[in-house]
Amino acid sequence: MRKLDGIGRRWWARRTPCLVSPRSVLALAIASVHVFASTWAKEPATLATRERREHFVEHVALALAVDSRLTGKARRDQVKQRLWMLIDHELDQVGLPAIPGRRYRVWFDVAEAAPLGASFNYRDWQIILDKKLVDQARRPEKAVELGELLYHELRHVEQHYLLGRWLVAQGRVREIYRVLPRFFAEAARYDALPAGPLAKTVARWYAQFTPENQATLEAFTSACNAVRSAVKRREKLAKRLAEARARKRDGGLRQQLEREFKGARFEEGLARQGYRKLLPRYKHLPFEADAYKVAGRLRTLLARRLAE
Numbered sequence: 390m391r392k393l394d395g396i397g398r399r400w401w402a403r404r405t406p407c408l409v410s411p412r413s414v415l416a417l418a419i420a421s422v423h424v425f426a427s428t429w430a431k432e433p434a435t436l437a438t439r440e441r442r443e444h445f446v447e448h449v450a451l452a453l454a455v456d457s458r459l460t461g462k463a464r465r466d467q468v469k470q471r472l473w474m475l476i477d478h479e480l481d482q483v484g485l486p487a488i489p490g491r492r493y494r495v496w497f498d499v500a501e502a503a504p505l506g507a508s509f510n511y512r513d514w515q516i517i518l519d520k521k522l523v524d525q526a527r528r529p530e531k532a533v534e535l536g537e538l539l540y541h542e543l544r545h546v547e548q549h550y551l552l553g554r555w556l557v558a559q560g561r562v563r564e565i566y567r568v569l570p571r572f573f574a575e576a577a578r579y580d581a582l583p584a585g586p587l588a589k590t591v592a593r594w595y596a597q598f599t600p601e602n603q604a605t606l607e608a609f610t611s612a613c614n615a616v617r618s619a620v621k622r623r624e625k626l627a628k629r630l631a632e633a634r635a636r637k638r639d640g641g642l643r644q645q646l647e648r649e650f651k652g653a654r655f656e657e658g659l660a661r662q663g664y665r666k667l668l669p670r671y672k673h674l675p676f677e678a679d680a681y682k683v684a685g686r687l688r689t690l691l692a693r694r695l696a697e
Contacts, residue, residue, distance in 0.1 A: 442687055444479075446690045449539065452471035476493075477494050484550075498515065500520055501617060506535075511546075516539075544683050553574060556577075558588065622656070
């Protein structure tokens, strides 16, 4: 009888393992890993990840390594095409759709973009990179500046699309047309952003569209336009003055141009002063604070890569 009782206890022990047995602990750990992995998989990749930064650094360095015999517009055009391909690839990797009927996910151009060096207009859905910066990118420090600015603007493109997806998830579908052009708003309507850490980050960006922040943005945009206009006027007068001095005639015209040139330099100084005054407030806007933070992490990686 005792033998049968011992056999019964051993059989029951095999059927009801202790909760703190090694086998139970291992099973619980595996289950936890599966839950964590499934949650992590739902979080989409973004430009804020190290993987995307490292990929961008490697390929922007290759894009700038064009034929040294090319100069001027020929060099800018080649750099533009290479950068545009890189921009499109990066945006594809973070889930942005292509512009309907086009192969690209954002318009891109190399033109005047003073004083910031680059800009993104979400209404036109276009990134503009300053052509002077592209010409100067043969120098390593300017190449680093170019890469950082371009990644900054790429982050703005991503921000707007993520914010549109977040608005869809919140059931505020009509508001997506406030942050996205129509063709991207329609795509975002069927791509709601899932709940998670990224959604919480995007929710904070919506403060960009408060009346106070929009007023700051408009004032800063006006200051940038004033600097751009002043620079163009000063450069135009500088060219005319150089031509007048080369002719060595018509002293009255030369003196008039010199006075106008001094006035243009003074106006440019005032415009830049207004720009610098507004810059700190501009950098604290939700979109800008995030983009400066994300792109700022690129500087050391890019400087190291270009030094190789």
